[in-house]
Amino acid sequence: MKLLAPARDYSSALLQIESGANELYIGCESDVFKNITFTGRGKYNINGENTTCSFSELKDIVDMAHTNGVFVMFAANIPFFAEDISAGKKIEKAFIEYIESGLKANVDSLILGDLGTILLLKKMGIKSHFTASTFFETTNKDQIIFLKQLGFNRVVLSYQMKLEEITELAGFNLLELEVFGHYGCSFYDGYCNLKHSFSETKENYIGVPCQKAYDIFENNKIIGTDHFFDSSLACSICSIPALIKSGVHSLKLVGRDKDPQVIKTVTEIYSDCINNYKAKPSVLSDKEFITNCKSIVPKWWAKSLCNHSRCKYINSSIAESFV
Amino acid sequence: MKKGVYIRNFEIVPDFLRTNTKCIDYIAIGNYGCTKAVPSTDKIITLTKELHDQNISLHYISPKVTQSNFEEEYNRVEELCKSNITISVNDWGLLYRLCNQGRNKKSVVYLGRLLSKSLKDWYWSNIFFNGESNSVKNYFYQNSFSQQLKIDLLKEMGVSGIEVSIREDSETSFEKITDNGLGIIGYADDIILALSRACPFLRFKTDNRFVDRGCKNCHKSFQLRLHSNGGINNYPHFQVTGNLITERNTYETKKPYLYDIIFANPE
Numbered sequence: 157m158k159l160l161a162p163a164r165d166y167s168s169a170l171l172q173i174e175s176g177a178n179e180l181y182i183g184c185e186s187d188v189f190k191n192i193t194f195t196g197r198g199k200y201n202i203n204g205e206n207t208t209c210s211f212s213e214l215k216d217i218v219d220m221a222h223t224n225g226v227f228v229m230f231a232a233n234i235p236f237f238a239e240d241i242s243a244g245k246k247i248e249k250a251f252i253e254y255i256e257s258g259l260k261a262n263v264d265s266l267i268l269g270d271l272g273t274i275l276l277l278k279k280m281g282i283k284s285h286f287t288a289s290t291f292f293e294t295t296n297k298d299q300i301i302f303l304k305q306l307g308f309n310r311v312v313l314s315y316q317m318k319l320e321e322i323t324e325l326a327g328f329n330l331l332e333l334e335v336f337g338h339y340g341c342s343f344y345d346g347y348c349n350l351k352h353s354f355s356e357t358k359e360n361y362i363g364v365p366c367q368k369a370y371d372i373f374e375n376n377k378i379i380g381t382d383h384f385f386d387s388s389l390a391c392s393i394c395s396i397p398a399l400i401k402s403g404v405h406s407l408k409l410v411g412r413d414k415d416p417q418v419i420k421t422v423t424e425i426y427s428d429c430i431n432n433y434k435a436k437p438s439v440l441s442d443k444e445f446i447t448n449c450k451s452i453v454p455k456w457w458a459k460s461l462c463n464h465s466r467c468k469y470i471n472s473s474i475a476e477s478f479v
Numbered sequence: 480m481k482k483g484v485y486i487r488n489f490e491i492v493p494d495f496l497r498t499n500t501k502c503i504d505y506i507a508i509g510n511y512g513c514t515k516a517v518p519s520t521d522k523i524i525t526l527t528k529e530l531h532d533q534n535i536s537l538h539y540i541s542p543k544v545t546q547s548n549f550e551e552e553y554n555r556v557e558e559l560c561k562s563n564i565t566i567s568v569n570d571w572g573l574l575y576r577l578c579n580q581g582r583n584k585k586s587v588v589y590l591g592r593l594l595s596k597s598l599k600d601w602y603w604s605n606i607f608f609n610g611e612s613n614s615v616k617n618y619f620y621q622n623s624f625s626q627q628l629k630i631d632l633l634k635e636m637g638v639s640g641i642e643v644s645i646r647e648d649s650e651t652s653f654e655k656i657t658d659n660g661l662g663i664i665g666y667a668d669d670i671i672l673a674l675s676r677a678c679p680f681l682r683f684k685t686d687n688r689f690v691d692r693g694c695k696n697c698h699k700s701f702q703l704r705l706h707s708n709g710g711i712n713n714y715p716h717f718q719v720t721g722n723l724i725t726e727r728n729t730y731e732t733k734k735p736y737l738y739d740i741i742f743a744n745p746e
Contacts, residue, residue: 198607296570316676321545344675380689479514
């Protein structure tokens with residue numbers, strides 16, 4: 157199982173590779189937009205930092221990654237593609253240029269987030285390794301078959317998966333499966349119209365809607381205040397043996413907009429845990445593995461995550477409420 | 480344009496039929512997010528026959544499915560297709576299998592609201608696109624199925640049209656979709672904001688603050704408002720029904736001719 161980490165520039169890419177990432181994903185800016193991008197996120201994070209790189213830097217990043225045997229995935233997963241009615245079809249043209257520039261930099265895979273993008277690229281005869289973004293909300297075998305027929309090579313499963321479902325889907329060996337390792341969304345990301353972190357500034361900051369406290373009314377009477385929507389699951393290190401055994405191709409860490417030093421810590425811990433398991437898979441019981449992993453996580457991680465309330469792929473009160 | 484009502488609670492359909500069937504061509508039942516919240520196939524088919532006597536047609540909304548409940552829902556939809564019930568599908572995998580495995584050719588299948596989108600549905604789209612050019616804004620405010628390649632794909636799959644939340648900014652793109660021979664079903668009263676697999680009604684089912692909780696009452700709604708503004712940009716007033724989060728739609732279309740059916744909520 158590979159470890160896939162986010163990068164936003166050369167130094168963060170190097171940081172992730174040195175921390176043990178086997179794969180990177182990264183996006184670039186596009187001149188046709190001011191604040192948004194083709195990458196499925198805004199160009200800037202809340203601190204005003206650019207979370208995309210230039211194409212010349214992308215080439216350097218890919219060369220460095222390939223020298224280290226690291227696979228580079230190019231984010232072109234804007235979750236929307238429509239008919240371009242602008243003069244000269246400049247948005248569609250800009251998207252094609254974006255893709256061609258990524259391929260020219262020798263990226264290994266294109267991450268796409270809308271049916272229209274794969275249809276367009278196929279029509280234009282553009283060949284590559286294609287990854288279907290989590291925006292497709294793939295949760296079942298028939299959707300994987302559909303995506304395979306469209307030309308995808310890999311699929312990023314929904315955040316909202318149970319371990320037994322991942323194991324079953326991986327067993328069909330249809331496409332490479334990528335699953336989320338750390339952090340997540342409370343909602344089905346691909347259907348979520350409460351999108352945030354799309355180049356807001358501190359002045360117009362939205363926050364994270366699913367994590368907020370809400371006053372709850374029933375029949376116009378307030379009955380309480382609670383984090384009613386918050387069901388995000390955060391950590392999967394205890395599930396690493398099960399994910400490896402199931403045949404998952406890649407474990408994805410998110411955080412292109414986060415501090416690269418924080419993501420570096422996350423990458424290091426996941427890399428250590430994966431390598432510890434791979435070193436002696438038959439000797440180490442799952443319980444011993446979990447004990448070893450918990451001994452290497454920093455205190456802040458253990459305090460906020462090792463209380464069994466936010467575990468990915470393990471039974472919890474949140475997972476029990478999955479429909 | 481035909482008119483319909485979307486009734487979330489199947490149990491009240493008989494009462495509704497006794498009092499409210501004038502000027503109604505369709506009743507929609509079903510759910511976007513949970514297969515447990517939809518009635519049995521037998522009940523749906525029985526209702527279809529009762530409605531037929533009153534010249535009312537039935538429309539079934541098929542939920543998003545996972546690997547765990549796929550077969551159960553597929554079998555239901557396949558059976559309903561045999562009864563010529565109009566169906567909207569909210570899962571690509573289910574739609575793919577339905578269109579590939581020789582469903583009843585007379586059955587009418589629409590792409591559900593979870594799968595058709597406009598970025599204008601993003602509640603804070605005004606903030607994200609604020610600095611962008613008008614041509615960029617116009618592009619993103621369309622419905623994504625205005626793209627010719629997608630229209631061609633849907634027609635190849637035998638899909639009759641798409642479902643949408645009725646929005647003024649997207650209606651120009653709806654015209655392109657209908658000009659290309661696909662139909663549009665519009666929902667007038669609400670806009671889908673989000674769907675969670677972790678149903679809050681189940682998460683809070685042992686919480687005594689909530690009188691109506693758990694699966695048996697999931698058709699009832701809670702209303703949510705942000706507890707503390709804290710200088711954060713305006714949040715919608717949410718309506719939560721089961722695992723679906725919506726907000727009220729206040730736009731009244733001036734182009735009803737665009738829509739095959741317009742569904743409203745009876746409440």
